[in-house]
Amino acid sequence: MKIARPITMGCALICAVALAGCAATPEPPQPEVVAINATxxxxxxxxxxxxxxxxxxxxxxxxxxxxxxxxxxRNFAQIRRGDTVEVRYVESVLLQVHPKGTAAPTASAGEYVQGAPAGEKPAGVAVQEVNIVAKIVAIAADRSTVTLQGPRGRKVDIAVREPRRLDGVKVGDLVELTYRQGVAIEVSAPARK
Structure with a gap:
């Protein structure tokens, strides 16, 4: 397995993508996948x-x-001319709305990285996750924007692409966003004929 360099995405971008799919959720709230990209x-x-x-x-x-x-x-010396390098990348954004008073604004991040054992062809996987809980402090009258306040008090205005998705969402509710990205790279020898 290989060592990958995780890409860090700005909190405002995560919020913008996630809130675009914001929806009222039943009790208990269930996360909604609002964006996924795989290549x-x-x-x-x-x-x-x-x-x-x-x-x-x-x-x-x-x-x-x-x-x-x-x-x-690791294991760079194992790479030979004619080998194949395969790269897979996946990212997703999950959104969950919590009623007022059920959670507090927070931010956390984690990472998992694993490489190939010594002597094998280079390969690896890296997964990064960012989790943010932000409070809704304002919803525009026309429901085109929502103002979120993060755990450090910073406010961000987010454009809402589908205002109907704000049905049941109120000022004081919390929006939990989880952004995950994973990269896997594998080097393999060509198949023998």
């Missing part, structure tokens, strides 16, 4: 420079890219 790609190793820790990869569309590989990536 994958593969490339063939054209050149390996062990000394400089650089790879030249040929993408499926024929383009070539050169990559400097971090010393954090």
């Amino acid at each position: 994958s790609a593969s490339a063939r190793v054209e050149r390996v420079d062990q000394k400089q820790r650089q790879l030249t990869l040929k993408l499926q569309d024929g383009r070539r890219i050169e990559l400097a590989v971090s010393p954090e990536v």
Whole structure:
């Protein structure tokens, strides 16, 4: 498994994406998936420079890219010309509305990273999660924007794409947003003929 660099997304962006799907929830509130993105790609190793820790990869569309590989990536010496590099990326945003008084604004983040055992082809997975609970302090009369206040008191105005989704949501309610992203990379030898 490989070591991946998690991408950090700004709280305002997370809130904007999540609140776009904000909905009144039954008791007990259930999280709603409001955004999910998954993609994958593969490339063939054209050149390996062990000394400089650089790879030249040929993408499926024929383009070539050169990559400097971090010393954090274990087992770099196992990569050979002709190997295949597979990359899979998934991100999701979950939204949950809590009635006033049932939770408090908070923010937390966590990360999980695992690499391949020594001696194997490089591979790995990295998952990052950010969880934010923000209080709704204002809802525009036309329901086009909502103002959220985070755990440090910072306020952010969020555009609401579907105002009907605010049915049953009130000032004082809490919006819990969970953003997760995962990256998995695997290097494999070409199949023998």
